[in-house]
Amino acid sequence: MLAGSLVLILAFVQVGSSQETSSAAATTTAAPAAAVAQAPEKYTLAEGTDVELQFAQDLSSSTSFEGDPVALTLVKDLKVGDVVVAKAGSSAYGVVTKAHKSGMMGKSGQLDIRLDYLKAGDNKIKLRETKGKESGGGIKGALSSPFGRVKHGKNVEINVGDPLHAYVAQDILLPPVS
Template identity: 30%
Template sequence: MRSLYLIAGAMLAAQTSAQVAVSPLPPVATQGNAVLRVGTEVPLRLSEELTTKGKSLRTGHRFHLQVSEPVVVNGVTVIPVGSQAVGEVTDVRNKGMWGKSGKLNARILYVMANGRQIRLSGAFDDKGTAGGVGAVAVSALVFWPAGFFMTGTSAKVPAGTIIKAFVDEDVPLNIVASNPAPMTIAPQAQRMTVQSAIGQK
């Protein structure tokens, strides 16, 4: 009789183990309605200096930036720190005579995230300091060449400058929810269950 109980207990343990081992994981849940909305702020850091010094900067020049803070939707980072972004110089004025200062204008075009180009909006500018406009006006009346040769300073935006940009299009997201680890039963625990069942009989 004891042998029958032992066999029955072993079969029960084996059946329970099989059920735990082969039970399928629940299907992966997704949040299909998550969206990266227009107007979401994307903080950027300029990767290179922009300056009118040397008169080499031109309208249409493309420059690079990096995302300085993660962009998060529903607790998930969708644009990580370090993602590459691109901007474009839209206007350049070099410094000149009569104290005229340099000036530049630029805009942000897009950022790359997870292999996708996301359109951004945002603009910035810088203007150099005029070279003593009041003094130039006076000097020009007394001695014309003195005012003519006085120049302003160049416009400059240093590398590392933080620039705010904004998402310029709604971007649908497919955020994958994490699953809990499957439950397992240790072999030793199974033997203890069989022995307990035999002892009770």
């Protein structure tokens, strides 16, 4: 009788373990398919792509200091083909690298800004002020002249909404925004 019960127990163990193995295999094969379905497609935003920004704050060479943050806003959606990878209104950031008040004897004020990045979701898109790679990464006081506010003996004044044209500094893979 002992031999008969031992056979029955072994048979039960084999049936139970084969069911666990087949359910584990089903789980293993289903998981990669679900992971692939959830992975968003990414698109390459090319280096040199135009980026239209506007200042989100007033700046003046008389009140700014080296190291002050500079806030900007994306004016138009950034697209790769027809796919939007950064929505208008996204925040961009820079920093004041030099600020000098206007001086005596007609010396003009100076305000230099370095562009850093545009925030697109969890990604930071590095920016620069020239299309070519030879850029030093900063915006000199002379670049402020398109604002029409640089006059001999005056401070550099930049107002909220003043435009700034920038470029993507390097290729970056980005998911589409929803």
